[in-house]
Amino acid sequence: MEEIFFNEDAELLYKRIVEINKELMNDSSSKSLKKFAILNKGTLLDLCNCVYSTIPFSNPPKPYCSDFAEMTAMIIYKLNKGHCFADGNKRTTLLIIMELIKDAYPVFYNDFFKGGLSIFLKDMIKRNLNEDDVINWVRYQYDLKYEISDVEAQIIYLIMQYKRHGFYDLAEERYKECLAVYGPSVALYKSMAKVYTCKGEYDKAINLYEQAIEGSKGKIDEFELLNLKFHRKKLLSRNTISKEEFSLYLKSVSGNRNG
The missing domain is CATH 1.20.120.1870 (Fic/DOC protein, Fido domain)
Structure with a gap:
């Protein structure tokens, strides 16, 4: 053709x-x-x-x-x-x-x-x-x-970029500033949960996912809710799934397939 x-x-x-x-x-x-x-x-x-x-x-x-x-x-x-x-x-x-x-x-x-x-x-x-x-x-x-202001959206985007490049402390600083000025939101919680996951602070990440799930009722669709629950489940099962499977999951969260 x-x-x-x-x-x-x-x-x-x-x-x-x-x-x-x-x-x-x-x-x-x-x-x-x-x-x-x-x-x-x-x-x-x-x-x-x-x-x-x-x-x-x-x-x-x-x-x-x-x-x-x-x-x-x-x-x-x-x-x-x-x-x-x-x-x-x-x-x-x-x-x-x-x-x-x-x-x-x-x-x-x-x-x-x-x-x-x-x-x-x-x-x-x-x-x-x-x-x-x-x-x-x-x-x-x-x-x-x-649901969030343009300023919040840009801060969250910056947090995700810091996470991707391994600047976790800077990401947490922006998270705390955003939380103090604009208050909690599903978008903010889920972004910081990924940072905590990359830092190995899994309990903190699980807590934020749970808060995001609780705060999302009636506000996000079923696909996004499933995604939040997927991440929480992966972290909760980290000691029962294989090291290879959990390592692949961590790579997908970090945005770095090579490590």
Whole structure:
């Protein structure tokens, strides 16, 4: 099939999605078929073109995606369900979405959002959710930022960056300052819980996850609640699961796959 793109942006998106899947297949540490193949090129082309094009015969021209939420929802739905590649479709979807939000919504570029999206990608297929369901889920995630101020969001983002680079004391200082000025929030608790996890202060992390779960009642959706409970369960079972499994979990929390 000839590759005909609506514009340069559509072509760049297509090439990046393909590149991500190739990287996954070439990753010796991943559990995959280790075979790169595009199974549904037409679906992938249609997805990338729709993201940037307008609905035919609409007057005035109406874009398929009216905002960033609809754009990412379309990618999540069509790429995750379209089975464009022989393997790694969920992981490819996860990685391209995380790349896209890195600049547009940096407060969501963290382990918590990534974990929630991972759960949703599996649940979307299991429950056979439609495109409207996906759009509603995505909008809800992005709307969560209004539960805290923009200043708080940036502080939490900074805490997560300190955590990622191992500056745990600086992360804790920002956490305490934010807590004193703005008060507790689910977002603040969950970010600091990950810092405590990386520091090896597991009881403190568990306590914050429990406070986040208690404070989230009626405020966050089931996928995020499951993610909070997942982290709490991992920490509570740290002495009963294998060292290898717990080590992999710690690496995923730290954001550093190599240690």
